[in-house]
Amino acid sequence: MTTAKPVAIRITRPYQTEDEFFAAELETISRTGVMLVGAQQRPEGVVLRFELTLANGAPLIRGEGRVVGYKPNAMGGEPGLSLRFTRLDSKSKSLVDRVGALRDARRSMPPPAPSANEIASAPKLEAPAAAPSSSDPMPTSVRDLSQTAEIQLRKALPESAPSVVRAVDRAVDHDREAVLARLRSRAVAAAEIERILADGAARRRR
Helix, strand or coil, rough: CCCCCCCCEEEEEEEEEEEHHHHHHHHHEEECCCECCCCCCCCCCCCCEEEEECCCCCCEEEEEEEEEEEEEECCEEEEEEEEEEHHHHCCHHHHHHHHHHHHHHHHHCCCCCHHHHHHHHCCCCCCCCCCCCCCCCHHHHHHHHHHHHHHHHHCCCCCCCCCHHHHHHHHHHHHHHHHHHHHHHHHHHHHHHHHHHHHHHHHHEE
């Protein structure tokens, strides 16, 4: 019984050199098989004798392989026929080894740096708001409230009582640092400010 010879197919790719082919279709060749971009569909399991060449006819890889799959849109809109190697000549084996080394080197390379256009088009991040200075830890609103309370307290005193005004001045001078320290450590509640104003009004009524 005569065994039928495998069907032979030849696929030509539009590249002038091996390097051009590797740059565009390196992933189509593995250590165990090849995807023939541009080949027509064949039944799975069929053994084919294949030759893959450059545009000038120079062979890249040739041998025999068993059909294991087909993709109608494998690369760039072209179909792809996947074969598992069953036989390769010595030159094709060397090329497969070279492809494996190139693939390993490519995967170990760091990602390329962003181009100037990518950097320019990247969304700009806003800088975070500056933290309050340690030399001025008291919020402006609290500082204004303390000054307002002092002014209102002075207005609440009778103008005809200079001795009382001087006493208040001494008390204010003595207690100002303590008050500011309290304002720095914790914001004085609005209710406390109202109490200070109420005390001034009560002194005036006296």
